[in-house]
Amino acid sequence: MEALGILYKILCSLLEELRKIDILFRIETDSQRPGRLDDKTGEFHKFSEDELQSRVIPDLVKRLTALQKTRNELQKLPQFPDADIIRAFSEANGDTD
Numbered sequence: 001m002e003a004l005g006i007l008y009k010i011l012c013s014l015l016e017e018l019r020k021i022d023i024l025f026r027i028e029t030d031s032q033r034p035g036r037l038d039d040k041t042g043e044f045h046k047f048s049e050d051e052l053q054s055r056v057i058p059d060l061v062k063r064l065t066a067l068q069k070t071r072n073e074l075q076k077l078p079q080f081p082d083a084d085i086i087r088a089f090s091e092a093n094g095d096t097d
Helices: 002-029 049-072 083-092
Strands: 035-037 044-046
Touching (some): 002 049
Antiparallel strands (some): 035 044
């Protein structure tokens, strides 16, 4: 069960990383430019190219790097035995499943 908990944490961390990568990809391809919602008017204003280059992209890269560092510091998955070894062990013990 411990291995499943470790795997879950790794997958959650990867999901967060992928979200940041997705945003960076969307910015690069200009398929969906991020922006902010004006509190007063409720209108969405896209970030300018200068804002993207000077603030938004560096911030996303910084957060992505921090997420990757955190994931790399997570406990590693235990070494699972090879499927052939498990099969041979099962056959030696009379298990047919």
